[in-house]
Amino acid sequence: MIxxxxxxxxxxxxxVELVLSDTDYYxxxxxxxxxxxxxYVLRLGSNPTDADxxxxxxxxxxxxxxxxxxxxxxxxxxxxxxxxNQTVSAFRKSNVRPTVELSDxxxxxxxxxxxxxxxxxxxxxxxxxxxxxxxQLEPKYREVLVLKYFEDKDYSEMSDILKKPMGTxxxxxxxxxxxxxxxxxxxxxx
Amino acid sequence: MTSISDKVLDKIKKEHIRPRPRWQFWLRDxxxxxxxxxxxxxxxxxxxxxxxxxxxxxxxxxGRSMGLFFxxxxxALLGLVALGWVLASIDFSSTGRGYRYPLIKIxxxxxxxxxxxxxxxxxxxxxQRMDRAFSNSPLYQDRESYMKNVWQRPSEGLLAGEIxxxxxxxxxxFRDFDGRDWLVDGSGAVWRxxxxxxxxxxxxxxxxxxxxxxxxxxxxxxxxxxxxGMTQGGGSCRMMR
Numbered sequence: 188m189i190x191x192x193x194x195x196x197x198x199x200x201x202x203v204e205l206v207l208s209d210t211d212y213y214x215x216x217x218x219x220x221x222x223x224x225x226x227y228v229l230r231l232g233s234n235p236t237d238a239d240x241x242x243x244x245x246x247x248x249x250x251x252x253x254x255x256x257x258x259x260x261x262x263x264x265x266x267x268x269x270x271x272n273q274t275v276s277a278f279r280k281s282n283v284r285p286t287v288e289l290s291d292x293x294x295x296x297x298x299x300x301x302x303x304x305x306x307x308x309x310x311x312x313x314x315x316x317x318x319x320x321x322x323q324l325e326p327k328y329r330e331v332l333v334l335k336y337f338e339d340k341d342y343s344e345m346s347d348i349l350k351k352p353m354g355t356x357x358x359x360x361x362x363x364x365x366x367x368x369x370x371x372x373x374x375x376x377x
Numbered sequence: 378m379t380s381i382s383d384k385v386l387d388k389i390k391k392e393h394i395r396p397r398p399r400w401q402f403w404l405r406d407x408x409x410x411x412x413x414x415x416x417x418x419x420x421x422x423x424x425x426x427x428x429x430x431x432x433x434x435x436x437x438x439x440g441r442s443m444g445l446f447f448x449x450x451x452x453a454l455l456g457l458v459a460l461g462w463v464l465a466s467i468d469f470s471s472t473g474r475g476y477r478y479p480l481i482k483i484x485x486x487x488x489x490x491x492x493x494x495x496x497x498x499x500x501x502x503x504x505q506r507m508d509r510a511f512s513n514s515p516l517y518q519d520r521e522s523y524m525k526n527v528w529q530r531p532s533e534g535l536l537a538g539e540i541x542x543x544x545x546x547x548x549x550x551f552r553d554f555d556g557r558d559w560l561v562d563g564s565g566a567v568w569r570x571x572x573x574x575x576x577x578x579x580x581x582x583x584x585x586x587x588x589x590x591x592x593x594x595x596x597x598x599x600x601x602x603x604x605x606g607m608t609q610g611g612g613s614c615r616m617m618r
Contacts, residue, residue, distance in 0.1 A: 206396075207396060210386070210389055210390065211386075213385075213386060213389065214382055214386055217381070217382035217385055217386070221381055221382060239381060242381050243381055243384055243385055246381070246382070246385045247385060247388065247389070247394070250389060250394065250396060251394065251397055252396070252397065253396040254396050254397060254398065254399040254401075254402055255397070255402045257473060257474070259474075346476070346477060350476040351476060352476065352477055352478060352479045353477070354479055355479065
């Protein structure tokens with residue numbers, strides 16, 4: 188039986204090697220990433236029920252493809268990539284528009300403020316209109332903003348997760364912020 | 378342990394799921410890289426042949442036959458170059474870490490690589506050997522007519538045909554591919570690629586027509602260096618014919 192203490196002794200790469208010889212070690216990786224990935228999947232626009240199904244698929248798929256993991260990448264980038272792909276695929280299959288969960292509103296508000304530098308916002312108005320802005324945001328822009336403002340990923344990690352060149356990621360972030368600024372103006376938040 | 382990790386681990390154990398073996402991924406990656414190399418080679422070889430055609434054309438002599446620079450044959454080769462280059466770029470960008478490079482940079486780098494390889498293939502004589510090897514292939518039917526189209530233009534100072542007799546002082550008689558006989562003064566001509574006057578040699582001439590006479594400035598073998606007429610006596614001509 189693998190204990191939490193056993194898990195803590197190993198980094199991600201060591202755990203990947205251990206899982207290949209002893210499946211029980213997979214619990215360490217699942218437990219290490221499950222909460223972060225759940226939040227990520229929800230922030231991408233999944234509802235809580237679908238998020239659990241998506242996560243099961245993510246961890247099964249990761250296990251099946253463990254031998255395909257490129258050890259020059261961070262394991263976190265690799266599993267975030269799988270989570271991203273599964274979530275987008277689930278949206279496509281269900282043909283449902285991503286929903287916006289506002290349980291963690293503050294980072295989104297920070298992102299809106301960051302997109303409109305030098306602007307003084309009416310705090311109450313900002314809180315009430317943030318959801319409207321996010322719902323209008325194109326998914327490709329929301330994806331990069333979630334990774335940057337919530338998951339604290341740098342451009343290199345974002346590039347590995349979304350499988351896009353770093354220059355493209357920087358352009359997407361910049362365009363996303365411009366779109367947010369434009370929407371904030373449309374909502375008269377200033 | 379969370380319920381999801383329980384479910385995942387239970388499923389893995391109950392259904393005896395194992396990670397897919399490494400060789401499957403190696404096979405996939407190997408196939409992808411092999412495809413990439415083949416597509417790049419296609420572009421390089423097509424470019425080498427194109428380079429060979431163009432370098433053997435009369436374009437540099439006062440812009441002769443420029444209208445045929447992009448004839449059907451070069452266009453078909455350009456199509457192959459474009460196909461190989463575009464598909465190789467896309468293939469590379471979808472390899473393991475290919476996504477890290479912008480497609481435009483990948484395309485530019487591969488184009489440069491294909492151009493340099495094409496030049497090297499031509500320089501090393503590979504393009505010429507390929508040209509000969511393909512000469513009997515049905516896909517190559519247009520090659521001869523394209524060449525005749527480019528070179529059988531007496532009014533532009535271009536002639537293509539066969540040496541029918543060799544006289545003294547560099548003069549020889551010549552029957553062009555339209556069946557017209559010419560008396561050629563080749564005394565001041567540059568004979569390319571070690572070519573020597575030989576009966577039966579199929580050659581291309583660049584020069585000036587004057588009635589039934591033609592003053593040659595340059596004489597080239599019909600199918601590039603190493604072909605018919607390269608040796609005295611024209612032994613290889615008979616083989617070519």
